[in-house]
Amino acid sequence: MEDGGQENKEREQILSWPRMTKKFLKDHCKQNKLYSTPQLNDTLYLHFKGFSAIENLEEYTGLKCLWLESNGLRHIKNLDAQTDMRCLFLQQNLLYKLENLEHLKKLGALNVSNNYIQKIENISGLRGLTTLHIAHNKLETVLDVEHLSQCLAISVLDLSHNLLNDPEIIHVLEAMPELRVLNLMGNEVVRKIPNYRKIVIIRLKQLTYLDDRPVFPKDRACAxxxxxxxxxxxxxxxxxxxxxxxxxxxxxxxxxxxxxxxxxxxxxxxxxxxxx
Known part of the structure; x- marks a missing residue:
């Protein structure tokens, strides 16, 4: 009964919020001088619209970049037709889970910062994913991020301002062969690793940028x-x-x-x- 009540509540909220209707999408394309034929559009700017759900994008099969920043989205779904997607921007929403992304095989950049995500999951099959921004979420333990060790193409990773507190996460990061840019600022783990910057530079041998500044050859040699x-x-x-x-x-x-x-x-x- 409790789950059913929650579903009904979410359904009521969706109905009361602005909807991503086919008419809205068509009018939006017209106002922004985009193509009236849905599949010809490679970019849609749908940020700051107040949407609570992703819907009616089935005909927009040519999308390579989709901006859904600063809405009220609770779930990642209904993107099955966007198999050519390269960049997906979902920051500043109400997301609690990484889900329904496995068909976005060409996705290269994903931004889900400023949400409520507690675990990194369901993205290891995205072999082209090189950039993941997941700052300002609810990641806390090694188990919450261990999935990253299966994400072999990620080279840019922003984990800043989460709740990460276990120094053992460095083992997960070591298992990422392409990792070049890493941001851990704003996590308790930074204070828990003695000589943090030196240790991370030594352990992550491919790193060229850590937190707020570059890693130069001199820095690595001195470490x-x-x-x-x-x-x-x-x-x-x-x-x-x-x-x-x-x-x-x-x-x-x-x-x-x-x-x-x-x-x-x-x-x-x-x-x-x-x-x-």
Whole structure:
């Protein structure tokens, strides 16, 4: 009875909210100078409309990018016809679950930030998914994110501002061979991993950007030196890099000076030849 009551409540809310009707979609395309033939449209901007459900998109089979940001969506569904989809934007809705995405085989970017999702699931079959934004949700334990170890193509992952608190999640992240960009800011786990930045850089060997700044070769070399020789080893490695960087700068300046001197010499020779 309780589940039935919840379903009835949701149904009543859907009926009272703006609907994604066929007429609305047609009028929307006309107002935004899109194609009147549904399947010719590759992009739809349906954000900030107040929709509580995705519906009536069956004829929009050519969609590659769909914006559904800042609505009142409770479920991901009724996207079976969008098999050519590349980008799906569902941030700032009322979603509690990743679902009904398995047929979006070409999906490359998914944004479900600012929802109520408690577990990452049902996306490992999306072999082309390279970018996942799932910040500001309710992810908490290793079990909530372990599915990521099966998402082998993801290179950009935003997990910021969740409830993650177990340092063991680093094992899951290590199992992602293409991971290059990672954001864990705003999670308790950042404080629970001693020497957090160094450890993550060492463990995730392909990482080029962590949280709010890049991971340079110098950062990785210094982190490795820290593991091998402690703070003293890190200091020595940093000094070596700084010496090399100063030498590069000086070599560049010397090269510029030589070019200038050569140009001045050639100009003087040309003037002398002209005077003769």
């Amino acid at each position: 490795l030196a820290w593991v091998a020789g402690g703070l003293d080893g890190e200091r020595k490695e940093r000094e070596l890099w700084e010496t090399r960087e100063r030498r590069k700068i000086q070599d560049s300046l010397d090269g510029i000076a030589m070019i200038r001197e050569k140009a001045q010499g050639e100009a003087a020779a040309a003037r002398a030849a002209g005077e003769r």
